[in-house]
Amino acid sequence: xEGLKLLERAFRLEETEHAPWVPFVGVHGGKLIGVDAExxxxxxxxxxxxxxxxxxxxxxDGIPVVFDLQIEAEILGCRLAWSxxxxxxxxxxxxxxxxxxxxxxxxxxxxGRFPVELEAASRLRKKYxxxxxxxxxxxxxxxxxxxxxxxxxxxxxEDPDRVNEVMNFCTRVGIRHAGMLIDAGCDVIAVVDPMxxxxxxxxxxxxVSPSAGLIxxxxxxxxxxxxxxxxxxxxxxxxxxxxxxxxxxxxDENIPLDYVKxxxxxxxxxxxxxxxxxxxxxxxxxxxxxxxxVTCLDLGGNQGFILAPGCDLPMDTPESNLVxxxxxxxxxxxxxxxxxxKQSSSLEPLNMEGHWIEGKVVIDVITLDxxxxxxxxxxxxxxKQAASDFGDRVIVTEYKIKGKDGIRMMLSLGVQNVPxxxxxxxxxxxxxxxxxxxxxxxxxxxxS
Amino acid sequence: MHKMSIPLYLVTGFLGSGKTSFxxxxxxxxxxxxxxxxxQNEFSSVNIDGREIQQLGNYRILEINNGSVFxxxxxxxxxxxxxxxxxxxxxxxxxxxASGMSDPVSLGQILLAPELKNKVYLAHVWSVxxxxxxxxxxxxxxxxxxxxxxxxxxxxxKTDLAAFETEVVMDEVRKINPFARIVKATYAQVDIKERxxxxxxxxxxxxxxxxSSRPDLESVVIKTAREISxxxxxxFIGKIRDQNxxxxxxxxxxxxxxxxxxxxxxxxxxxxxxxxTGPTELVILGNFGRGVNLQNLFETSCFDD
Numbered sequence: 001x002e003g004l005k006l007l008e009r010a011f012r013l014e015e016t017e018h019a020p021w022v023p024f025v026g027v028h029g030g031k032l033i034g035v036d037a038e039x040x041x042x043x044x045x046x047x048x049x050x051x052x053x054x055x056x057x058x059x060x061d062g063i064p065v066v067f068d069l070q071i072e073a074e075i076l077g078c079r080l081a082w083s084x085x086x087x088x089x090x091x092x093x094x095x096x097x098x099x100x101x102x103x104x105x106x107x108x109x110x111x112g113r114f115p116v117e118l119e120a121a122s123r124l125r126k127k128y129x130x131x132x133x134x135x136x137x138x139x140x141x142x143x144x145x146x147x148x149x150x151x152x153x154x155x156x157x158e159d160p161d162r163v164n165e166v167m168n169f170c171t172r173v174g175i176r177h178a179g180m181l182i183d184a185g186c187d188v189i190a191v192v193d194p195m196x197x198x199x200x201x202x203x204x205x206x207x208v209s210p211s212a213g214l215i216x217x218x219x220x221x222x223x224x225x226x227x228x229x230x231x232x233x234x235x236x237x238x239x240x241x242x243x244x245x246x247x248x249x250x251x252d253e254n255i256p257l258d259y260v261k262x263x264x265x266x267x268x269x270x271x272x273x274x275x276x277x278x279x280x281x282x283x284x285x286x287x288x289x290x291x292x293x294v295t296c297l298d299l300g301g302n303q304g305f306i307l308a309p310g311c312d313l314p315m316d317t318p319e320s321n322l323v324x325x326x327x328x329x330x331x332x333x334x335x336x337x338x339x340x341x342k343q344s345s346s347l348e349p350l351n352m353e354g355h356w357i358e359g360k361v362v363i364d365v366i367t368l369d370x371x372x373x374x375x376x377x378x379x380x381x382x383x384k385q386a387a388s389d390f391g392d393r394v395i396v397t398e399y400k401i402k403g404k405d406g407i408r409m410m411l412s413l414g415v416q417n418v419p420x421x422x423x424x425x426x427x428x429x430x431x432x433x434x435x436x437x438x439x440x441x442x443x444x445x446x447x448s
Numbered sequence: 449m450h451k452m453s454i455p456l457y458l459v460t461g462f463l464g465s466g467k468t469s470f471x472x473x474x475x476x477x478x479x480x481x482x483x484x485x486x487x488q489n490e491f492s493s494v495n496i497d498g499r500e501i502q503q504l505g506n507y508r509i510l511e512i513n514n515g516s517v518f519x520x521x522x523x524x525x526x527x528x529x530x531x532x533x534x535x536x537x538x539x540x541x542x543x544x545x546a547s548g549m550s551d552p553v554s555l556g557q558i559l560l561a562p563e564l565k566n567k568v569y570l571a572h573v574w575s576v577x578x579x580x581x582x583x584x585x586x587x588x589x590x591x592x593x594x595x596x597x598x599x600x601x602x603x604x605x606k607t608d609l610a611a612f613e614t615e616v617v618m619d620e621v622r623k624i625n626p627f628a629r630i631v632k633a634t635y636a637q638v639d640i641k642e643r644x645x646x647x648x649x650x651x652x653x654x655x656x657x658x659x660s661s662r663p664d665l666e667s668v669v670i671k672t673a674r675e676i677s678x679x680x681x682x683x684f685i686g687k688i689r690d691q692n693x694x695x696x697x698x699x700x701x702x703x704x705x706x707x708x709x710x711x712x713x714x715x716x717x718x719x720x721x722x723x724x725t726g727p728t729e730l731v732i733l734g735n736f737g738r739g740v741n742l743q744n745l746f747e748t749s750c751f752d753d
Contacts, residue, residue, distance in 0.1 A: 085525035150463045154581075232551060233594050235725055254727050256673035256700070278557050279671065279743050288744060295674075295751070315525070342748065 003061030004132040004187055011225045011247045011270050013304040019297055021329040022134065022272065023322055025054040026067025026312040027087055032057070036084040037315060041068055044119040051124055055131065057319060058326050062132030062188065065121045065181075067312040068113075069138045069192055072173055073146035075112035076104055085315045093149030101165060104147075106172055109180045118184040125185025132188055134227070135181025139193020140170035140211040156203055163207055171211040175218045182222050189219045190227040191246070194311070197232030197254075204240045212244040220247075227272070231311040235259065242267040252310020253277065257299045265304055272306030281321050282314045287341075287416075289321040293328035294338045333373050337418045340368065340401045347404060349412040356424065361394045361446045363387060366410050367419045369400045378433045379419040386439035394443055453666055454534065454568045457543045458555065460595040461576030466605040467545050470576055470636035474543055477640050479505055482540030485533070487512065508537045531563035542568065546595075553598055553729045556669040560743070569667035570731060575599035575628075576636060579610035582617045593624060597698060598729065601629045601638070608634040626719075627696075627708055666735065668742040670697075673727040676750045677702045678718070681709075684749035685716055688734070688742070697730035 007020045025032075029050025030040030040046045051063060068087045074080050077099060080088035095101060109118060124133060138146070144166045145152050155163045178189045196208055212228065219226040227248040228241050235255045242249060242264055250272040251260050257274050264271035273296070275281055280292045296307055307329060313322075327334050356362055365383055367376035380398055387394040399406040401418060413422050421429040421439075423446050429439070457474070461467045471486070478484050485508045510533040512526055534542075546555065556570040575595045596602060602621055607614045614632060621630055631638050681699060685692070696710045698721065706725065707718040736742055 083525065085528075153463075233726060253671065253673055256675070256727065258674075259704075274673070276671070278554065279560065279669075283558075283561050284741075284744075288741075291747070299674075342751075 002130050004130055006061050007132040007188070007306065008225070010304055010306055013265070013268065013270060016302050016305075018329055019300055019302060019305045019307045020061035020132075021059070021326065022062040022064075022132070022306055022308040023054065023058050023060050023325075024064055024067055024309050024312050025051060025058075026064065027085070027315045028313040028317055029054055031315050031317075032319070037086055038082040038084065038088070041066065041087065042113065042116060044116045044123070047116070047120040048123050048127070051120070052127065055128060058322050059330065060131070062134055062306075064134040064136050064190065065124060065186065066117045067136055069136075069142060069194075070146070071113050071117060072107065072138050072143055072177060075107045075114070076143075076147060076173070078146050087312065090146045093147060093151075095147045095166065096149040096151050101169060104169065106169075106176055114177075114180065118180055121181060121184035121186055133186045134188045134190050135178065135184070135186030136190045136192050136229075137174045137177045137181070137215075138170075139191045139196065139208075139229075140167050140174055140215070141199075141208050142193050142195040143170040143173060145195050153198070156199075156207060160206070167207055167211050171214055174211075174215050178215060178219055179222070182219070182224055186224070188225045188227055188248075189215075190229050190250070191215055192229040194229070194231045196230055196237060196241075197234035199237075201236055201240045204237050205243075209240060209244050212241075212246075216244060216246045229311075238263050239267075242269050245269075248272055248306065250306070250308060250310075254310070257296060261300065261305070270304035270306065271300075272308045273300075273310050275307070275309040275325065277309050277311055277314065277317075281309060281317050281325075284321065286320050286324040289324040290328055290334070290338045291342065293325040294335050297328060297335065298339075333368060333375060333418070336368055336373070337401065340407065341410075347408050347411065350405065350408040352412055352425075357395070359393070361390070361443055362424055363394060363396045363443075364409060364413060364422045364425075365396065365398050365419060366406065366413065366415045366422070367398055367400055369402050370398055370419075373419075375431070375433065376419045379421060379429070382433050382436060383421055383439060386436045386443065389440065390443055390447070393447065453566055454539060455541050455571030456559070456568050456667075457541065457571055458546055458573045459543065459576065460546045460573065460592075460599065461603075462578060462581070462592050464581070465576040465578040466603070466633075466636040467576050469605075470574065470603065470638075471543065471545055473636050473638070474640055475505060475507065478541075483538070484541050484543060485510065485537050485539035487530070487533075487542060487544035508533075508539070527558050527561040527563055530558075531561075531567065534564075534567055541571075551594060553594075553669055553671065553731070556667060556731055557671065559667055560669065566666050569733060570669070571667075571733075572601065573599045574601050574603060576603045576605050577617065577621060579604050579606050579614045579617045579632075582620065583613050594726075596621060596624045596628070597724075598731070599625060599628045600696075601631060603636055603638055604630065604632045605636050606634065607632045626721075627710060666733070668732045668734075668736065670730040670732065670743050670746045671727060672747065672750075673700070674751060675700050675702045675704065676728065680750040681718070682716075684746055685711075687745065687749055688732070688736070691736050692732055692734040694733045695730060696732075698724065698726065698728060699730065700726070700728045 006016055009016050010020050027037040027040055030037055032053040033049045035046055040050060047066060070080055070088050070090055073090050077094040078090045079092040081091045082088045148166060196204060216226045225247040227250050228246040229250045231252040233254050238260055248270040249264055251274050253274050253276045260271050275292055275296055280288050363383055365380055370376040370380040383396055387396050399409040401407050401410055417431050420427060423442055428442050459467050459470055487510045559568055604617055676699060694712055699707050699709050701707050706721045708721050709718045
């Protein structure tokens with residue numbers, strides 16, 4: 001696995017053989033190893049185990065070490081409410097409750113849950129030297145909101161100097177945290193600032209851009225890459241985000257990927273996103289996930305695009321959906337099948353009357369097209385070879401799903417994958433090409 | 449016995465706009481009209497004191513642990529707790545006070561989860577606007593823009609404190625959402641009988657809460673950031689016309705422009721919205737059956753060849 005190299009190519013806007021895949025596994029890692037969110041985020045051992053499981057199952061090119069935007073806030077005195085299925089929530093805001101900014105100390109690496117995160121990062125670094133490790137820091141605006149509460153919005157209007165002071169402090173916290181993560185072995189620093197979706201571009205330029213720019217400069221000076229994550233309705237800020245000069249911006253399903261692509265590439269910045277988290281990855285099935293992945297991959301292209309969900313994966317995201325996305329990343333044939341299958345819902349199954357012939361074995365092979373798809377070609381050859389021993393007692397037909405009749409036959413036979421071989425209407429061999437002896441045996445069974 | 453799905457009323461608005469006053473008003477107006485249960489953000493700064501609610505009636509409250517910063521990524525666990533709450537409390541209606549930073553469309557989206565499908569539907573969205581503060585800063589306006597866009601009724605509150613500003617705010621709000629009902633209020637005292645009007649199901653003023661005439665409905669939220677051609681949009685609407693009782697929302701049309709779509713059954717209008725950007729977000733109310741995934745049907749109808 002050379003995920004880091006692939007991601008570096010994407011960051012430099014060079015063409016990639018496939019779009020790098022970065023599943024944002026946060027507390028979902030807890031699900032993979034059977035522990036709750038709190039037990040997961042408080043233990044480096046659990047994080048290492050969860051991420052290792054995710055690496056094994058989802059074959060990512062890059063992965064975040066920890067996805068928790070409350071780590072810095074907790075150290076700075078925000079109280080947290082822990083839950084079993086989510087990252088913790090900030091429930092108090094020290095600067096709104098009488099604490100003075102001058103009383104807040106810049107954190108050090110032994111504070112709070114930093115040791116858990118940094119140990120996980122350094123061990124994962126050793127375990128996966130070629131995987132791109134993302135170190136996440138809370139974006140300065142979101143951290144300022146944690147510290148000030150929603151007072152920040154009124155203060156932007158009534159007391160901008162105060163907001164700037166807090167933002168300056170949060171920037172220093174961010175730079176310090178980024179430095180720790182880089183020292184622990186992270187390759188990419190993601191500045192995760194979802195709450196910037198709540199402000200307009202002018203406010204962004206006034207309050208956020210100077211801070212974010214300093215963090216990206218710091219990361220660049222360390223010869224590492226940076227990404228600017230935002231989620232929610234932040235389309236208005238994409239340009240100003242790019243102007244902060246990160247190496248990458250990452251967005252969720254609320255912003256059109258083609259829009260981000262156009263803006264980011266015109267400014268020489270790579271971009272990532274935006275698999276639908278709730279309706280597809282969490283609530284949809286494998287086929288929905290395949291279609292969604294192909295849609296994103298086709299829109300994103302192979303230059304400067306990183307495939308990722310828009311935000312932290314919900315804990316209960318079915319593993320099978322993420323495995324389905326993984327399959328789309330690595331398998332061009334599977335992608336082609338999904339593109340062809342998109343037509344299927346408007347088509348009716350074929351009428352099978354007269355399809356079966358008494359005393360004969362009917363073998364239907366559903367392929368993408370055996371003349372252009374290697375696995376389909378091998379499947380067809382194997383079946384034809386095995387059938388040749390039986391003469392006219394066996395009828396072999398190829399149905400190419402590039403044509404409508406092929407898709408209609410696929411629907412009639414209830415076939416989900418390509419290539420698939422059905423013997424007398426029964427799905428017998430899926431995707432893998434069986435040895436000749438197995439096909440012969442299956443034909444003999446059908447004849448007897 | 450067949451169970452009717454439960455209407456979920458959503459109250460959105462900026463911090464301090466009067467959501468809590470509205471909630472109390474709503475509860476007061478609903479006394480004796482079926483069992484109302486409340487969903488609240490446990491750590492919201494405007495959390496009503498439980499005792500205060502109990503003085504108004506014996507209400508059950510579901511508290512959501514999402515902290516002060518509310519993010520769509522955290523909605524997953526809400527599905528289970530809401531489903532369990534409904535099974536336990538068996539309310540006739542639900543009212544949810546959303547935190548100032550939540551996205552009402554994403555909340556509606558989770559009602560598609562198998563645990564909630566056919567149990568609860570998004571019936572009406574109120575957005576409360578503070579007339580005094582709305583015009584004070586563009587920062588604030590931007591924050592609630594999205595909530596205003598999806599509202600059925602927008603309450604311009606605190607008009608007694610902002611006699612001069614009120615008309616300006618009304619104009620601004622109307623530009624953002626020309627299709628919502630916009631009402632002025634003090635202490636969020638508005639006629640809540642209007643809540644079913646947006647459904648176009650009942651005569652105005654008739655309150656059918658808890659009555660057997662309530663239709664069995666589900667609400668489906670469709671979201672996509674991709675552009676759609678008008679023709680394909682019409683094709684989709686045609687496919688669902690028999691089951692679709694009401695449809696409302698913004699659609700991103702080819703060329704990046706937005707239209708506001710609303711309609712009843714197959715009678716639809718799509719009005720262009722100047723200066724509006726963002727993804728397609730449609731709320732559809734109807735009875736689609738358990739096996740139908742409307743988001744999939746939408747994508748197939750609108751994007752596949």
